[in-house]
Amino acid sequence: MTETDTMTDTKTRIAKVYINLKEGTLDPQGETIQKALRTMGYSKALSVRCGKVYEIEMEDDSPESKKQLEEICQRALANPVIEKFEIKW
Amino acid sequence: MKFGIVTFPGSNCDHDAYTVAKDVLGEQAEYIWHVTTDLESFDCIILPGGFSYGDYLRPGAIANFSPIMKAVREYSDRGGLILGVCNGFQILLESGLLPGALVRNKKMRFLGRSVYLRIEDNSTAFTNRYKHHQIINLPIAHGDGDYYNFSQNIQTLEKSGQVIFRYCTRDGELSPSANPNGSIGSIAGIVNRAGNVLGMMPHPERAAEALLGSADGLALFESIQAHIGNHKLRKTAS
Numbered sequence: 603m604t605e606t607d608t609m610t611d612t613k614t615r616i617a618k619v620y621i622n623l624k625e626g627t628l629d630p631q632g633e634t635i636q637k638a639l640r641t642m643g644y645s646k647a648l649s650v651r652c653g654k655v656y657e658i659e660m661e662d663d664s665p666e667s668k669k670q671l672e673e674i675c676q677r678a679l680a681n682p683v684i685e686k687f688e689i690k691w
Numbered sequence: 692m693k694f695g696i697v698t699f700p701g702s703n704c705d706h707d708a709y710t711v712a713k714d715v716l717g718e719q720a721e722y723i724w725h726v727t728t729d730l731e732s733f734d735c736i737i738l739p740g741g742f743s744y745g746d747y748l749r750p751g752a753i754a755n756f757s758p759i760m761k762a763v764r765e766y767s768d769r770g771g772l773i774l775g776v777c778n779g780f781q782i783l784l785e786s787g788l789l790p791g792a793l794v795r796n797k798k799m800r801f802l803g804r805s806v807y808l809r810i811e812d813n814s815t816a817f818t819n820r821y822k823h824h825q826i827i828n829l830p831i832a833h834g835d836g837d838y839y840n841f842s843q844n845i846q847t848l849e850k851s852g853q854v855i856f857r858y859c860t861r862d863g864e865l866s867p868s869a870n871p872n873g874s875i876g877s878i879a880g881i882v883n884r885a886g887n888v889l890g891m892m893p894h895p896e897r898a899a900e901a902l903l904g905s906a907d908g909l910a911l912f913e914s915i916q917a918h919i920g921n922h923k924l925r926k927t928a929s
Contacts, residue, residue: 630799683792
């Protein structure tokens, strides 16, 4: 497949995967950012949880692709001990 | 005996481990590239520290998918000794060979300094040359070393005596100030249920010669040597 093919192929789907720490897991990064926001004077930002977003180009949004992405999240992108994930198509 | 030291792209303590095994202990040692799948000839596998695959995704996560890890899991199932130090510990947790996870240090900083540790169990294959509750001094060098697990899993670890090293003061007291990264229960190192897999954040291989400031890590390698020696003796006798 050439680069042009990829660009014009409208069938592919970009899925967004949100990874974040589970509730109760300490997030020192988020806490540090929240403290910095407070120092900057933003008193309304009460807490920050810091996570990651992956944009993954999938071949299509068929049930098989959805199943595969779910598995990718469980096996690779998230560590189930500390993290949770959410997929948005 | 023969040590196998796994080299992943980004490992950087493999040479330290090799030097201790080969030059300090006088045993055989060999580097094992991460695509190898045959571990038959080794008596102990070391997963060294470093930044395998640049710590991309999560520390240890990508290394867990490299070809050698299937062989490492089988090696563990057969009861083979596996030592994971620092990034090696992170890989063991990612692979599920040890329970739990290591998250960002509580105070966010990368910590490179020496710490005091208390030996919680000196009956393991890795600690039989230490005294019970002996205090030792080893270096740490990590950004993600805060040991975390669900509270019921921590209870299980504690009950079954799987916590082997704890961060402590010079006098062996546990306190938040002596716990550099915020680990639950001041945990610095754990073994699996069967006792053949040890993961630890501090670096015994960087403290196995007095010239390097501490030789307190040497007894860990001597413990492995003694354990394998005894094992082979028993095999010959039977």
